[in-house]
Amino acid sequence: MTTYPFQSALITGASSGIGEAIVRELGPSAIPQVVVARREDRLTRLAAEIGQVEVLVADLTDRRGLARVAKRVGSTAQPIDLMVNNAGFGTAGLFHDADAARLHREVALNVDALTTLSHAAVTAMRARGRGYLLNVSSVASFQPAPKLAVYAATKAYVTSFTESLHEEARGSGVHVTALCPGLTRTEFIEVSSGTEMSETYPSFAWMTAAEVARTGLRDVAANRALSIPGALYKALVAGSGALPRSVLRRLSRVVQSR
Numbered sequence: 050m051t052t053y054p055f056q057s058a059l060i061t062g063a064s065s066g067i068g069e070a071i072v073r074e075l076g077p078s079a080i081p082q083v084v085v086a087r088r089e090d091r092l093t094r095l096a097a098e099i100g101q102v103e104v105l106v107a108d109l110t111d112r113r114g115l116a117r118v119a120k121r122v123g124s125t126a127q128p129i130d131l132m133v134n135n136a137g138f139g140t141a142g143l144f145h146d147a148d149a150a151r152l153h154r155e156v157a158l159n160v161d162a163l164t165t166l167s168h169a170a171v172t173a174m175r176a177r178g179r180g181y182l183l184n185v186s187s188v189a190s191f192q193p194a195p196k197l198a199v200y201a202a203t204k205a206y207v208t209s210f211t212e213s214l215h216e217e218a219r220g221s222g223v224h225v226t227a228l229c230p231g232l233t234r235t236e237f238i239e240v241s242s243g244t245e246m247s248e249t250y251p252s253f254a255w256m257t258a259a260e261v262a263r264t265g266l267r268d269v270a271a272n273r274a275l276s277i278p279g280a281l282y283k284a285l286v287a288g289s290g291a292l293p294r295s296v297l298r299r300l301s302r303v304v305q306s307r
């Protein structure tokens with residue numbers, strides 16, 4: 050069992066995928082956790098299984114739901130030591146074919162809610178002189194992604210924003226990390242893709258949510274600015290940094306058109 054330094058944790062998007070895997074990974078350490086998502090039945094079941102888990106049902110694209118979660122993150126009576134901004138989704142397909150209201154919700158969740166909750170977390174953590182902020186981004190944040198244009202742009206925001214916060218936090222006792230997974234088997238594909246994406250990529254390209262969760266938790270504990278699970282994705286990100294942008298976006302279009 051891995052020993053983690055966190056005294057408490059709040060995880061958004063804990064009802065499935067990477068968020069649920071983070072809750073399960075922290076479970077054996079008996080760290081008190083707050084789990085946030087819209088599907089109450091899933092959260093209640095998880096809480097009963099893991100123990101020491103507080104359920105907070107909220108839609109983070111709703112102003113009042115977001116305010117309730119931000120208030121819980123900033124609590125001084127029951128401080129949150131590890132904040133994980135994990136809830137997010139994408140919209141696959143050509144930009145002009147996508148539903149505008151859905152794209153608005155995507156930006157509201159991936160960017161607005163993450164920024165609001167990061168602010169609540171960092172403010173409270175700096176006052177205490179300790180804390181851990183883990184923002185879930187994506188390898189899609191490192192290049193444009195035709196047919197996932199809004200999603201890649203929201204994740205580019207998350208990586209850039211989180212790296213800036215990492216530097217601002219130097220010497221404050223607060224650790225800030227962007228977790229950038231590649232393809233991970235979760236409900237994401239079903240929610241975001243609408244295509245048979247899982248069949249178009251080779252099996253070796255897929256990671257499990259548990260692998261991604263462990264890497265992210267280990268890296269935020271170690272105060273790494275970027276956490277990229279898996280040797281394949283580390284190499285791809287390093288390679289993409291070496292390519293001209295014009296080549297990168299064309300390659301990305303070819304990959305998305307498979």
Ligand SMILES: NC(=O)c1ccc[n+]([C@@H]2O[C@H](COP(=O)([O-])OP(=O)(O)OC[C@H]3O[C@@H](n4cnc5c(N)ncnc54)[C@H](OP(=O)(O)O)[C@@H]3O)[C@@H](O)[C@H]2O)c1
Pocket residue numbers: 061062063064065066067068085086087088089107108109110135136137138139158185186187188229230231232233234235236237238240
């Ligand atoms: N899977 C991948 O290949 C992959 C790769 C890179 C990055 N990521 C990122 O990893 C993160 C987690 O995604 P996942 O792969 O674990 O997908 P997932 O299984 O679909 O989980 C998404 C989570 O977000 C929650 N959520 C969605 N909309 C919400 C809202 N409006 N308010 C509150 N919670 C909401 C969902 O819960 P409810 O539906 O119950 O609200 C669910 O718990 C996302 O930020 C995603 O962009 C995923």
